[in-house]
Amino acid sequence: MKYFGSGRSGAFDWFFQRVSGIVLLVTLFLHFYVMHFAIEGPITYEKVMVRLSSPGWKALDIVFLIFAVYHAVNGFKLIIDDYVHSTVLRAVTIGLLWVMGIAFLTIGIMTIVNLRVQS
Amino acid sequence: MAEKVTFKVFRFNPEKDKKPYYQDFEVEIRKPGMMVLDGLNQIRWEMDGTLAFRRSCREGVCGSDGLNINGVNMLSCITHISDLKPPIVIQPLPSLPVVKDLVVDLTDFMNKFFLVKPYLITYSPPPDKERLQTPEERKKLDGLYECILCACCSTSCPSYWADPEYLGPSALLNSARFILDSRDEGADERFEIINDRHGVWRCHTILNCIEACPKLLNPTEAIGELKKILIKKKF
Amino acid sequence: MAMDKVEIHKHDIVIVGAGGAGLRAALAASKEVNTAVVSEVLPTRSHTVSAQGGVAATLSNVEPDDWLWHMYDTVKGSDYLGDQDAIEFLCRMAPEIIIELEHMGMPFSRLENGKIYQRRFGGHTKEFGKEAVCRSCAAADRTGHAMVHTLYEQCLKNGVTFYNEFFALQILTNEGHVVGVLAWDIVNGGFHLFHTKATLFATGGYTRIYRTTTNAHINTGDGLALTMRAGFPVEDLEFVQFHPTGIYGVGNLISEAVRGEGGYLVNKDGERFMKRYAPTVWDLASRDVVSRAMAEEIRHGRGCGPKGDYILLKVDHLDPELIHERLPGIWELAYVFAHVDCTKEPIPVVPTAHYSMGGIPTNLHGEVVLGSMDSPESPVPGFYAAGECACASVHGANRLGTNSLLDILVFGKVGGEKAVEFCQSLPEHVPLPENAGKEGIDEVKRLVDSTGDEKMDAIWEELRDTMEANCGVFRTEETLSKQKKILENLCERFKRVRLDDKGKVFNLDLIETLELGHMLEFSKAIVEGALARTESRGAHYRDDFPERDDKNWLKHTLAYLNEDGRIRLDYKPVRLKPLTVPTFEPKERVY
Numbered sequence: 001m002k003y004f005g006s007g008r009s010g011a012f013d014w015f016f017q018r019v020s021g022i023v024l025l026v027t028l029f030l031h032f033y034v035m036h037f038a039i040e041g042p043i044t045y046e047k048v049m050v051r052l053s054s055p056g057w058k059a060l061d062i063v064f065l066i067f068a069v070y071h072a073v074n075g076f077k078l079i080i081d082d083y084v085h086s087t088v089l090r091a092v093t094i095g096l097l098w099v100m101g102i103a104f105l106t107i108g109i110m111t112i113v114n115l116r117v118q119s
Numbered sequence: 120m121a122e123k124v125t126f127k128v129f130r131f132n133p134e135k136d137k138k139p140y141y142q143d144f145e146v147e148i149r150k151p152g153m154m155v156l157d158g159l160n161q162i163r164w165e166m167d168g169t170l171a172f173r174r175s176c177r178e179g180v181c182g183s184d185g186l187n188i189n190g191v192n193m194l195s196c197i198t199h200i201s202d203l204k205p206p207i208v209i210q211p212l213p214s215l216p217v218v219k220d221l222v223v224d225l226t227d228f229m230n231k232f233f234l235v236k237p238y239l240i241t242y243s244p245p246p247d248k249e250r251l252q253t254p255e256e257r258k259k260l261d262g263l264y265e266c267i268l269c270a271c272c273s274t275s276c277p278s279y280w281a282d283p284e285y286l287g288p289s290a291l292l293n294s295a296r297f298i299l300d301s302r303d304e305g306a307d308e309r310f311e312i313i314n315d316r317h318g319v320w321r322c323h324t325i326l327n328c329i330e331a332c333p334k335l336l337n338p339t340e341a342i343g344e345l346k347k348i349l350i351k352k353k354f
Numbered sequence: 355m356a357m358d359k360v361e362i363h364k365h366d367i368v369i370v371g372a373g374g375a376g377l378r379a380a381l382a383a384s385k386e387v388n389t390a391v392v393s394e395v396l397p398t399r400s401h402t403v404s405a406q407g408g409v410a411a412t413l414s415n416v417e418p419d420d421w422l423w424h425m426y427d428t429v430k431g432s433d434y435l436g437d438q439d440a441i442e443f444l445c446r447m448a449p450e451i452i453i454e455l456e457h458m459g460m461p462f463s464r465l466e467n468g469k470i471y472q473r474r475f476g477g478h479t480k481e482f483g484k485e486a487v488c489r490s491c492a493a494a495d496r497t498g499h500a501m502v503h504t505l506y507e508q509c510l511k512n513g514v515t516f517y518n519e520f521f522a523l524q525i526l527t528n529e530g531h532v533v534g535v536l537a538w539d540i541v542n543g544g545f546h547l548f549h550t551k552a553t554l555f556a557t558g559g560y561t562r563i564y565r566t567t568t569n570a571h572i573n574t575g576d577g578l579a580l581t582m583r584a585g586f587p588v589e590d591l592e593f594v595q596f597h598p599t600g601i602y603g604v605g606n607l608i609s610e611a612v613r614g615e616g617g618y619l620v621n622k623d624g625e626r627f628m629k630r631y632a633p634t635v636w637d638l639a640s641r642d643v644v645s646r647a648m649a650e651e652i653r654h655g656r657g658c659g660p661k662g663d664y665i666l667l668k669v670d671h672l673d674p675e676l677i678h679e680r681l682p683g684i685w686e687l688a689y690v691f692a693h694v695d696c697t698k699e700p701i702p703v704v705p706t707a708h709y710s711m712g713g714i715p716t717n718l719h720g721e722v723v724l725g726s727m728d729s730p731e732s733p734v735p736g737f738y739a740a741g742e743c744a745c746a747s748v749h750g751a752n753r754l755g756t757n758s759l760l761d762i763l764v765f766g767k768v769g770g771e772k773a774v775e776f777c778q779s780l781p782e783h784v785p786l787p788e789n790a791g792k793e794g795i796d797e798v799k800r801l802v803d804s805t806g807d808e809k810m811d812a813i814w815e816e817l818r819d820t821m822e823a824n825c826g827v828f829r830t831e832e833t834l835s836k837q838k839k840i841l842e843n844l845c846e847r848f849k850r851v852r853l854d855d856k857g858k859v860f861n862l863d864l865i866e867t868l869e870l871g872h873m874l875e876f877s878k879a880i881v882e883g884a885l886a887r888t889e890s891r892g893a894h895y896r897d898d899f900p901e902r903d904d905k906n907w908l909k910h911t912l913a914y915l916n917e918d919g920r921i922r923l924d925y926k927p928v929r930l931k932p933l934t935v936p937t938f939e940p941k942e943r944v945y
Contacts, residue, residue: 010320015350078323082281134857150603152693164811168854168863173395176570178606178687180499181399197690218541219860225396238507239459249413249456251468257461264461264493264500268398302459 013074020071027064049117058112065108073101122148125206126158128170131217139217141208142167148200155195155207156184159221172221179333182269185212186221192271192331212274228270231286235294235312240305256301263296263341265334272328272338284317288328288338291319295341298348310349319345360536360545360791365390365515366777368535368548369556369770370522370577373400374498374759375741376556377505378766379773383554384514386774390548392517392537394572394865397506401558401570402762405498406609406683407475408490409759411448415469416488421445423480424489426938428757431477431640432711432750433892433902434940435590435910437929440718440746444757447764452491455763460504462493463680473680474614477640477754477945486614486638490756495609495683501759520546521865522576524794525553525584525737528787532584532722532737536791538798540865543858545798547791551780552773554738555581555714555722556766561594563873563880564707564826565818568600568607577743579872581714582879582915583793586722586734587924589745589910590712591876592883595753595893596827598644600706602664604691608684608703610755613637615680617669619648620700621656632945639945642752642893645705649827652704659702666700705827709758711749711893714739715912715926718746720769725926726912736784738773740765747910750928751892801867806850810867813847816840817873825881830897834885841878845919848874879913882921887911904940 039047051057080093123145131139144166146158156174163170172195173183179197186195187210189203200207215223266289273279273287286294294313298306313319319342328338365388369376372393383389393400412419424445429436456462456470463471472488480487493500509516519540526534526547534549560575561567578588598619599608613619618637621627631647632639639647648665651657658666669677669684674697677685688696717723720740721733741762748761824837848871855863889903890896912924930937 008316009314009318010316011314011349011353014320014346015353082278085283132857133859152604152691163862164809168810169857171855171860171862173399175395175399175572176401176404178404179690180496180683181395181401181403181570183395183399199690219857222541222860229396233510236511238511239504241457245457247453249453249462249470252464253468254464254466257464260461261494264503265496267403267499268396297459300459300461 017074020067023067024071053116061112062109069101069105073097124148124200127206127208129210130220132219153200155188155198155200158200159195171219180267182267185269185271187213192275194269194333197333212270214274214280225270228273231290232293235290236305236309237293239303242304250302252301259299260296262336263292265336266292267334271331271333275327275331277325278321278323282317282321285321286318292338292341295345314349360547362547362549364549366550367552367773368392368550369554370535371556371558372397373402373556373558374501374762375766377509378763379554379556379740379770380509380514382767382770383774384512387777390515390517392520392522394521396518398502400502401573402498402502405759406495407611408492408497408756410489410756411452411491412489413449413470415465416472419487419489423482426482427478428754429938430943431752431754433752433943435891435928436750437747438932438937439929440748442932443718444748444764448760451763458504458508461500462491474638475755476610476638486635495611495681522580524791525580526790527584528784531735531784533784533786536794541860545795549783549786551777551783552736554769554773555743556741557743559710559742561707561710563817563821563877565822566605567707568597568605574869574873575876576869576872578713579875582875587715587912587914588879589715589912591880591913592887593711593751593893594707595641595709595711596645596705597708598641598648598705599667599703601692602702602704605706606687606691608701612669612681612684616672617667620666620668621651622658627651635945640752640754643945645827646895648705664702664704667703668700669696670698709753710742711753713743713745716744716746719772720765721772726924727926738769740769751894801853801864802856804852806852808847808851810851810870813844814870817844821877825884828895828897829884834881837881841881845874875915878921882923883911883913886923
């Protein structure tokens with residue numbers, strides 16, 4: 001009965017899409033609050049960099065990155081599921097999606113880890 | 120002078136036509152409360168006897184006459200002409216192969232119904248009398264057992280159009296009818312079938328099915344119930 | 355159009371019709387032998403799906419009940435024309451067959467204690483007519499829907515072979531044996547011949563010959579016409595039931611269950627007139643009594659509405675919660691077709707052609723039988739019938755509500771089992787006759803190639819209107835003779851009918867015209883039987899002979915179709931002796 005797609009049922013993906021969606025929504029408000037209400041005085045490059053370079057924030061940002069990449073890649077995969085049916089084309093498009101997903105994750109994590117205040 | 124309404128009807132005769140086309144008919148309104156099916160019959164019997172469509176009970180219980188009318192799936196026998204904006208465009212149910220004019224091939228739809236094991240499964244021997252079921256347990260079946268297999272919901276679902284393997288709202292609603300029946304003992308067998316990329320998880324809650332169902336059933340809600348049960352089992 | 359190819363299918367049993375009776379027979383038969391079901395429509399579209407009220411069985415879930423009382427009610431309801439052995443069999447089998455159905459998964463409504471819900475229904479009483487009893491087992495007011503879906507699901511589980519959207523054209527016989535049927539594939543076109551050891555007809559009723567009817571488009575009595583054409587008789591056709599409460603103007607059925615739950619009928623003076631016609635049970639009297647009462651009220655100028663031509667069914671005095679829980683389908687129908695919210699206003703209703711008591715004559719095993727006043731009943735080898743198209747006869751001259759859903763289950767099962775027995779007794783198939791199916795093929799060819807000037811609908815319109823006027827609730831010699839001539843004329847016109855559609859694929863024009871041909875044939879039998887029967891019994895009421903005449907007329911009418919198209923009448927005695935209990939002697943029928 002199954003022509004295409006992996007043997008997984010898709011239950012986890014359905015569930016986690018919603019979980020990650022809620023997490024992203026929460027972090028969006030958090031980001032907004034922190035940027036516009038929690039900083040004293042004018043926003044400067046130094047203040048932002050100090051915050052972004054702290055280990056706590058780096059950890060938070062990496063978590064946010066993982067959820068965001070998962071949510072985006074899963075979402076695009078669903079769009080591909082709707083419109084692309086030929087096995088060959090699916091292998092190509094989903095393969096590209098995996099590559100882009102891993103790339104964003106890697107580059108993103110590297111960037112976050114290497115953030116430091118210019119001295 | 121009786122009022123006339125224009126029906127734009129989808130025509131296709133596989134023995135003659137290469138492509139489908141639309142034909143206009145002027146239907147006369149002869150009595151108040153005239154249904155679309157009455158109009159179609161008038162066309163068949165007085166204007167063009169070659170028009171083909173399915174119909175039987177003419178009161179919305181058999182499910183033969185599911186059609187796409189002015190872009191929405193409904194049963195032609197319980198749709199008042201006066202509720203529709205003319206010209207009334209009548210097409211066969213979307214995404215199914217057309218046999219002729221407004222008749223579609225329901226094989227795929229029925230196959231998906233057969234797949235979910237839509238019959239009571241029991242392993243324990245039956246009692247001498249009826250199996251007992253409280254009114255509360257019986258109430259769970261309300262909104263599920265009334266499905267008339269008209270295919271309006273499944274053929275209105277974009278996921279059903281996109282994925283040839285997707286079971287569709289009707290098959291999933293019917294599987295819920297048995298999974299939630301307190302007398303049934305085959306829930307696990309059915310979960311195996313519907314807990315699948317092409318089963319419940321293909322539903323993206325588009326909600327077209329609720330709009331289309333002529334019996335006012337809610338397939339999305341039924342599918343939601345199934346998803347909840349599956350997630351609970353998993354985590 | 356290359357129409358000469360006939361595809362042959364060999365099975366042990368073919369069942370024509372996939373409503374309640376056909377599906378129940380298929381379940382019984384497919385367990386043992388190679389069974390095929392041939393149906394004009396997808397099985398769940400069969401008209402059983404419209405049945406609302408319930409199915410009768412003496413389960414005694416609400417109050418004590420006894421099959422003997424059920425039998426008495428049915429015999430009395432049939433105005434003593436029912437065959438009492440078949441009726442006893444029906445009533446005794448009822449509880450076990452309902453329990454079996456529940457085990458199959460049917461979603462009956464339930465009482466607080468978890469047992470199957472039962473409600474009152476017209477004509478069903480306790481202690482031989484004392485007062486109404488709760489005997490009708492129901493699934494809200496969608497009992498027929500629940501039943502047919504449950505049976506279809508079970509057939510799927512058991513892998514029954516279905517030939518859906520095949521239209522039966524002819525019964526094939528070889529020296530008195532029925533050896534199969536010829537059918538037309540509606541979807542693709544083409545002839546298909548089913549060669550079998552046994553054939554079971556479950557083709558349903560025929561009240562589409564009337565203008566105002568509760569029936570679906572497919573209820574055109576095809577099984578009866580085919581039986582007549584094959585040289586077999588049909589029984590008691592003049593007994594057509596007019597259901598008291600069909601929606602005015604459209605005919606959709608409002609179940610008797612409404613009156614069972616407390617609804618009642620009023621005339622234009624707001625009077626509950628049924629108390630005058632049925633002093634004991636009022637609105638829960640037998641259907642023929644109620645229909646006639648309503649028709650009398652209308653005839654005497656006490657009808658409601660601007661034209662005084664309907665009666666009002668009041669339910670607005672009942673609790674709206676009750677209506678939405680027990681009668682949701684009724685509420686929808688009244689709203690969609692009568693524009694009435696029945697929790698606030700009454701529903702306009704008229705007596706509506708609903709059920710055909712008569713049909714293919716069978717015994718209590720479902721075997722089709724030949725017989726007459728002098729010769730005892732003898733079964734036709736290989737031919738069985740069950741359901742509305744059969745006449746066992748459990749309904750006699752008038753049917754009680756909820757007995758039909760029971761009839762189809764009991765005789766569907768028994769007919770299927772008997773057919774299986776017959777198959778297993780035959781070492782091999784009886785061969786097909788020479789030129790098997792020639793008449794059926796010729797008929798289709800004649801219609802497709804016809805160049806006449808008549809249109810199907812013109813003839814059908816006239817058939818419906820005249821049958822309603824001349825052969826309806828009230829009949830006289832004058833109206834019936836007039837109708838006989840009208841039918842002769844319509845048959846002549848039918849010879850010149852022309853099809854618009856000459857194609858092969860889904861030719862609905864062909865099917866409707868074939869159905870019209872069938873309807874004309876048995877309408878002649880109905881009128882002939884009604885004309886000859888100079889008495890009033892059950893649903894057959896003669897203004898010129900208003901009394902029941904047991905001395906001359908306690909017998910079944912048999913109608914044969916002659917070669918020249920005329921009807922020949924014969925009679926056979928009523929089987930008054932039950933299986934184990936004493937006969938219920940005919941008495942005056944009061945409710």
